[in-house]
Amino acid sequence: MRILVVGGGTGGTILANNLTRRLAGEVRAGKIRITMLSDSDRHMYQPGLLYVAFGQMTPDQLYRDQASMLESSIAFHVDAVTEFHFDKNQVKTKSGKTHEYDILAIATGARIVPQEVPGLSEGSENFFTEEGAVRLHKRLMEFQGGTVAMTVSIPHKCPVAPVEAMFMLHDFFKARGIRDKVKLRYHYPTNRVHATSNVAQWAKPEFDRAGIEYETLFNLKEVDPVNKIVYSEEGSAVKYDLLIAIPPHRGSEIAEKNNLGQAGWIPTDRFKLTMNGHDNVYVIGDATNIPVSKTGSAAHFEAEVVAENIASVIKTGTPVREYDGKVYCFIEAGYDRATYNAFDYVNLPVLKPPSKAIHWFKVAYNQMYWTTVRGLL
Amino acid sequence: MSQVKIVDACNTFCPGPLMELISNMKQASVGDVLELLSTDEGSVNDVPEWVNKVGHELVSSQNIDGIWHIKIRKTK
Structure with a gap:
């Protein structure tokens, strides 16, 4: 079985790593092959950009080599997808290659359009x-x-x-x-x-x-x-x-060029995280059109749900759970205080008074992110 | 030709129903009608306030089985 992850940002990377661990036996036995296609050999910690603007981080602190973030058994190629052919279970890439899949995950993010x-x-x-x-x-x-x-x-x-x-x-x-x-x-x-x-x-x-x-x-x-x-x-x-x-x-340029959804936002089932009309195609993170925050946090929790479900379907034939809309975001309230915003489809966020402790946890998380994206935290 | 597009923002808090509506309105054509579905009671006041300020047209607003169905026509 071939699982293809398109996009090497927060959602795609967590999904690929989490899935590889859950299916370690099958991957070792050569029954499952997990491939990632990305347009970059680097991984950026995007929330760090706010700190760069205020001189509290430098740009080099925002990056790691993408290959170093991935489980070694994941076949990683820096070769951007240019075309999706859902009817043939294929994608085509910038280099002219064709990749076939049984399960596809699209995590191509969003872009600014000033x-x-x-x-x-x-x-x-x-x-x-x-x-x-x-x-x-x-x-x-x-x-x-x-x-x-x-x-x-x-x-x-x-x-x-x-x-x-x-x-x-x-x-x-x-x-x-x-x-x-x-x-x-x-x-x-x-x-x-x-x-x-x-x-x-x-x-x-x-x-x-x-x-x-x-x-x-x-x-x-x-x-x-x-x-x-x-x-x-x-x-x-x-x-x-x-x-x-x-x-x-807007959604990614590639999503828009392939007419995957209005303004590049891909129509996605908000619970199953499957692309509408395509049960073997999952969409996570900023790329979806679901009404939740476009944040790394949403991408993280969505990736975990999709990884658990793909692994469970392969092992038992049945998915385990639906995405409940969970998001957790820190909110900096200045240089030395922060609070957080945690909610899902049912529960409204209830904000606590800002504290230094939460601010320092956010500062720590700016480094801990690299363990999150490896699928460890 | 105008069309009715459903914007399902039930059970969403962030960015929330009004933000979903404004985002979708940007993509709509003049004359299109958008029907916002919201479980947030605040939408009943928030949406008409925004519609009046921007100058779009509030077509209808009704609660059906706990879900607000608010129709707005894009006028400009």
Whole structure:
């Protein structure tokens, strides 16, 4: 039996490793072969980009060689998939090879598309790529005062990132001794400071305490990078000196080119995590269209469910459980405090007061991630 | 030609029903009707508030067996 994992990010890597361990006997006996195809020989810890923007991590700390993250029996190829042929159980790759499979897992992630908003690429900074985070850090270090505005476009990865970034901006400028010269303005698409009501209830008084101004029901329409003004769909116009954008996202380019789903989000059963209409194709992480956060945490828990189910179906003919929507996200509340957001399809998140202990656990997790992705934690 | 698209956001908290609706609205064409399914009571007020502010059209809002069915027409 051939199991093919397309994508070497958090979800794909955890899935491949977890599955290889569960099927160690079958793999050793040559009954099962697990292959991973990725477009990169490196693995990036994406949550670290926020810390790069604030000078608390350097880009080299975000990467490991992908091959070193994988169980040795996994056949790993740096050869991006270009075509999916579900009717033939085949994919084609950039090098021109064809890979056949019995079970396919798609974990091709998401990408930012700032070009969807007129003026956004030219007028803003962001922390969703290495280059972007490095450039933003430089801009923040050079900033001497004025208005720092954040706009949030949707959909986007990591729903709590905008809130975290605002608290970190507050502490960053405080540490530089110029907080009194900086106006922090936050703009959010829904009618609260965060889409999740309990996160909003916690964050609003924290914003008030930190002197962070906010405007809700602000859906970014366009940016005038010459006059430094952002315009909303709702009719607002806001002047800025430095614009930090949470850019809109789409599914991977390969998903979009193969018409796997609207805007590249692949239609997926939210419980089974199978691609709609294809029982032998699983989709995990940011690539799905299911209504959960696009985070490494969701990808992690989804990967575990899929690994358990594939292994169980091979061994017993029956899957063991469904994905329950579980997500656990740390939320940095500044330089030395954090809380967390844990929820599933049934239970609303209940936020605890931020503490230093949770912040230091997050800092530790920034290193522990490398054990998670190996499927050990 | 306009069409009705279902946005099933039942039992979701993060990013939540309104964010799912706005994301889907971005992909829709003018004249399309989206039907949001939500189990979040807050949607009953949140969605009309956003629709009125942006200027889309609220077609209908009703609770059927504990699920809110809120239809919105994209106007611009």
